[in-house]
Amino acid sequence: MKIRKLLLDDIDACVKLLIATYNPPPWNNRWTEETGKKYLAEFMSNNNFIGFVLEEDNEIVGAMFAHRKVWWTNDEIYIDELFIKPDRQSHGCGKLLMDQAELLSKELGLGGVTLLTNKHHPAKKFYEKRGYVVAEHVVFMYKELQ
Numbered sequence: 001m002k003i004r005k006l007l008l009d010d011i012d013a014c015v016k017l018l019i020a021t022y023n024p025p026p027w028n029n030r031w032t033e034e035t036g037k038k039y040l041a042e043f044m045s046n047n048n049f050i051g052f053v054l055e056e057d058n059e060i061v062g063a064m065f066a067h068r069k070v071w072w073t074n075d076e077i078y079i080d081e082l083f084i085k086p087d088r089q090s091h092g093c094g095k096l097l098m099d100q101a102e103l104l105s106k107e108l109g110l111g112g113v114t115l116l117t118n119k120h121h122p123a124k125k126f127y128e129k130r131g132y133v134v135a136e137h138v139v140f141m142y143k144e145l146q
Helices: 008-022 033-044 093-107 123-129
Strands: 002-005 049-056 059-069 076-084 113-115
Touching: 002 093, 008 033, 008 049, 008 059, 008 076, 033 049, 033 059, 033 076, 049 093, 059 093, 076 093, 093 113
Parallel strands: 076 113
Antiparallel strands: 002 049, 049 059, 059 076
Protein backbone atom coordinates (compact mmCIF):
# COMPACT_ATOMS: atom_id res chain seq x y z
CA MET A 1 0.00 0.00 0.00
CA LYS A 2 1.14 3.50 -0.79
CA ILE A 3 0.09 6.86 0.65
CA ARG A 4 0.37 9.92 -1.53
CA LYS A 5 -0.94 13.46 -1.71
CA LEU A 6 -4.55 13.68 -2.86
CA LEU A 7 -4.78 15.37 -6.28
CA LEU A 8 -7.69 17.06 -8.05
CA ASP A 9 -7.64 14.20 -10.58
CA ASP A 10 -8.51 11.81 -7.72
CA ILE A 11 -11.87 13.42 -6.95
CA ASP A 12 -14.05 11.09 -9.06
CA ALA A 13 -12.50 7.98 -7.51
CA CYS A 14 -12.89 9.54 -4.05
CA VAL A 15 -16.56 10.32 -4.71
CA LYS A 16 -17.19 6.67 -5.64
CA LEU A 17 -15.37 5.59 -2.50
CA LEU A 18 -17.35 8.06 -0.35
CA ILE A 19 -20.61 6.61 -1.70
CA ALA A 20 -19.45 3.00 -1.26
CA THR A 21 -18.42 3.75 2.33
CA TYR A 22 -21.21 5.94 3.66
CA ASN A 23 -24.38 4.93 1.82
CA PRO A 24 -24.59 1.37 3.28
CA PRO A 25 -25.20 0.67 7.01
CA PRO A 26 -24.28 1.74 9.60
CA TRP A 27 -24.13 5.25 8.10
CA ASN A 28 -27.09 5.00 5.69
CA ASN A 29 -26.27 8.29 3.93
CA ARG A 30 -27.72 9.13 0.52
CA TRP A 31 -24.77 10.58 -1.36
CA THR A 32 -25.05 10.93 -5.12
CA GLU A 33 -22.13 11.49 -7.47
CA GLU A 34 -23.22 15.13 -7.84
CA THR A 35 -23.54 15.91 -4.12
CA GLY A 36 -20.43 13.90 -3.26
CA LYS A 37 -18.34 15.77 -5.80
CA LYS A 38 -19.55 19.17 -4.54
CA TYR A 39 -18.89 18.10 -0.96
CA LEU A 40 -15.33 16.90 -1.55
CA ALA A 41 -14.47 19.72 -3.97
CA GLU A 42 -15.41 22.23 -1.29
CA PHE A 43 -12.73 20.79 1.02
CA MET A 44 -10.17 20.90 -1.77
CA SER A 45 -10.91 24.57 -2.47
CA ASN A 46 -9.69 25.53 1.01
CA ASN A 47 -6.28 27.24 0.82
CA ASN A 48 -5.21 25.16 3.83
CA PHE A 49 -6.39 21.83 2.33
CA ILE A 50 -4.46 18.70 3.26
CA GLY A 51 -5.39 15.45 1.58
CA PHE A 52 -4.01 11.96 1.25
CA VAL A 53 -5.08 8.83 -0.58
CA LEU A 54 -4.13 5.26 0.15
CA GLU A 55 -3.55 3.13 -2.93
CA GLU A 56 -3.43 -0.62 -3.24
CA ASP A 57 -2.72 -2.15 -6.66
CA ASN A 58 -3.27 1.30 -8.28
CA GLU A 59 -6.75 1.57 -6.72
CA ILE A 60 -7.67 4.23 -4.16
CA VAL A 61 -8.89 2.31 -1.11
CA GLY A 62 -8.81 5.16 1.40
CA ALA A 63 -8.91 8.94 1.49
CA MET A 64 -8.44 11.72 4.00
CA PHE A 65 -9.72 15.24 3.46
CA ALA A 66 -8.39 17.65 6.07
CA HIS A 67 -7.14 21.19 6.52
CA ARG A 68 -4.79 23.19 8.65
CA LYS A 69 -7.02 24.96 11.13
CA VAL A 70 -5.93 28.16 12.81
CA TRP A 71 -6.39 27.98 16.57
CA TRP A 72 -5.47 30.42 19.31
CA THR A 73 -3.07 28.08 21.11
CA ASN A 74 -1.51 26.44 18.06
CA ASP A 75 -2.72 25.48 14.61
CA GLU A 76 -3.92 21.90 14.16
CA ILE A 77 -4.90 19.46 11.46
CA TYR A 78 -8.66 19.10 11.35
CA ILE A 79 -9.85 15.93 9.61
CA ASP A 80 -13.00 16.73 7.65
CA GLU A 81 -13.45 13.25 6.16
CA LEU A 82 -11.71 9.90 6.40
CA PHE A 83 -13.16 6.95 4.54
CA ILE A 84 -11.92 3.49 3.66
CA LYS A 85 -13.26 1.04 1.09
CA PRO A 86 -15.63 -1.24 3.05
CA ASP A 87 -13.78 -4.49 2.28
CA ARG A 88 -10.48 -2.90 3.39
CA GLN A 89 -11.77 -1.63 6.75
CA SER A 90 -10.16 -3.26 9.80
CA HIS A 91 -7.05 -4.03 7.75
CA GLY A 92 -4.88 -1.12 8.91
CA CYS A 93 -5.81 1.31 6.13
CA GLY A 94 -7.31 3.94 8.42
CA LYS A 95 -4.32 3.61 10.73
CA LEU A 96 -1.95 4.40 7.87
CA LEU A 97 -3.84 7.57 6.96
CA MET A 98 -4.09 8.68 10.59
CA ASP A 99 -0.36 8.03 11.05
CA GLN A 100 0.29 10.28 8.05
CA ALA A 101 -1.82 13.12 9.49
CA GLU A 102 -0.14 12.82 12.88
CA LEU A 103 3.32 12.75 11.32
CA LEU A 104 2.56 15.86 9.27
CA SER A 105 1.22 17.63 12.36
CA LYS A 106 4.48 16.91 14.18
CA GLU A 107 6.62 17.93 11.18
CA LEU A 108 4.80 21.26 10.94
CA GLY A 109 5.01 21.85 14.69
CA LEU A 110 1.23 21.92 15.06
CA GLY A 111 -0.74 21.31 18.23
CA GLY A 112 -2.33 18.04 17.12
CA VAL A 113 -5.14 16.47 15.13
CA THR A 114 -8.87 17.00 15.70
CA LEU A 115 -12.01 15.51 14.16
CA LEU A 116 -15.70 14.74 14.64
CA THR A 117 -17.28 11.30 14.44
CA ASN A 118 -20.60 9.69 15.28
CA LYS A 119 -20.48 8.35 18.84
CA HIS A 120 -22.77 5.44 17.94
CA HIS A 121 -20.68 4.07 15.05
CA PRO A 122 -17.54 1.89 15.01
CA ALA A 123 -15.26 4.77 13.98
CA LYS A 124 -15.38 6.16 17.53
CA LYS A 125 -13.68 3.05 18.91
CA PHE A 126 -11.09 3.21 16.12
CA TYR A 127 -10.10 6.75 17.16
CA GLU A 128 -10.14 5.93 20.87
CA LYS A 129 -7.72 3.03 20.28
CA ARG A 130 -5.39 5.58 18.69
CA GLY A 131 -5.45 7.76 21.81
CA TYR A 132 -8.11 10.27 20.78
CA VAL A 133 -10.39 11.39 23.58
CA VAL A 134 -13.88 12.88 23.69
CA ALA A 135 -13.76 16.63 24.32
CA GLU A 136 -16.35 16.80 27.09
CA HIS A 137 -16.48 20.59 26.92
CA VAL A 138 -17.69 20.58 23.30
CA VAL A 139 -21.26 20.02 22.16
CA PHE A 140 -22.18 19.69 18.50
CA MET A 141 -25.37 21.66 17.87
CA TYR A 142 -27.65 22.13 14.89
CA LYS A 143 -31.08 23.44 14.01
CA GLU A 144 -33.19 21.99 11.22
CA LEU A 145 -35.02 24.58 9.19
CA GLN A 146 -37.92 23.55 7.00
